[in-house]
Amino acid sequence: MSVAPRAFGLSKSRITYFEQCPKRLWLSVHRPELAETDEGAEARFAIGHEVGAAACSLLPGGVMVEAKPDLSAALATTKALLESGHEDPIFEATFQHDGVLVRVDILEPNGIGGWHMAEVKSSTKPKDYHVNDLATQVWVAREAGVPIESAAIRHLDTDFVLEGDGSLDGLFFDSDLTSNIKDRVETRAEVVAAARETLAGEEPSILPGSHCDGLPCNFAAYCEGALPPGPQWPVTVLPYGGGNHWLRRGVEDLFEIDPTMLTNPTHQRVYKATITGEPDHSIEGARSAMADWRFPRTWLDFETIAFAIPRWVGTRPYQQVPFQFSAHVEAEDGSLQHHEFLSLDGADPRRACAEALVTMIPSSGAVVAYNAGFEKARLRELCEFFPDLADDLNSIIDRVVDLLPVTRANWYHRDQRGSWSIKAVLPTVAPDLDYTELEVKDGGNAQAAYLEAISPTTTDDRRAALDVALRTYCGRDTEAMIVLARHLTQN
Incomplete structure (x- = not known):
């Protein structure tokens, strides 16, 4: 497909695409219909918006540059602010140079006539592509006549703990990249020229490779379709x-x-x-590994939510907070009792969860999890926050055993294709326990269902349906562990 030469407007995102893969840039402009739907894009945007708003809220007196009615207005507003000697933070300051338009998350006066640029990210540390993004922002702003003296990625600080007053002071940390981006800023003009040349030409002939790793690309399926069929068993x-x-x-x-x-x-x-x-199946190996798992055995699985900005006292950014668990208690005769906990009122679920655990889980017998480090970590966090329940919770922790290494050592079916995740293993031992017909199919779906359920806009009927879907999914996980363990130890 030949494209007539013309001027192409570029943004920070388009330049990032180019630096990852020129073909991605070309497709995003000329063949956007080939992009796959990004199901997680809306959630990521919501998180980014929330984090950005929090960063601005910590800078009282800052002025937001609105892009209304269009970006031309944002350019004019930014110019007017700077020319008037504005001495407070500016949010979404907008600049343009050589056809590249950028909106800077935060500009802060440094007190000596220059400006500090901060790009706000919802990550907990700078990522590789953030460095190039920041270099583009600095280059455009400087070429537009703004004295940018320092530049940083302002990201969430995992050491931050939400205190009782709800203050977000200390939530962010600036990773200063001023020196890191110096060479990249100096070569931005060449990068922009190369990007524009790519857009003016035909579709680049680039096959999938290591450049596809890291930053997700919505054109992956299109590009992979150009590859010859691979072996059935690579x-x-x-x-x-x-x-x-x-x-x-x-x-x-x-x-x-x-x-x-x-x-x-x-x-x-x-x-x-x-x-x-x-299948590779060692029945005796599995029996030996589980021989000391005393009854009653409690098969335990948590579902958790991790907010970028902590909502509950004592939590950190992205801390995994359990809002649900399923516990199947198995007696030595094989009989089962099912206990469960689920909180969908939006309040801090930890106290109720901890109390349910010590009430529902027997005081003796093995507590079985799959990849048990996750469950143990959540239990330890509950111990730390609720010392009055620590003895009972520590008793549970001391009895936790892990089905994953037992499975890994004693079972492999080729349809697992190199994975021992329970979602990969289960179809090879119990295809009837299928997750595909469930509304909530995995942990990501569970988090999305929780967020929908606690939203004030969710109707009572929809919340009730989500309650059922979450209980069904989490219960399926513990049921699956029991079925898997029995399969491992039986002929």
């Missing part, structure tokens, strides 16, 4: 990066590997199960 099914060695040797098909060169026992098991089609 070497990448070897776990823990085991396929990379073979890819470097030019081997893509697992069936072409010389098995005598596999020295990792797990790789050997995966290879054999894949080649033969017969």
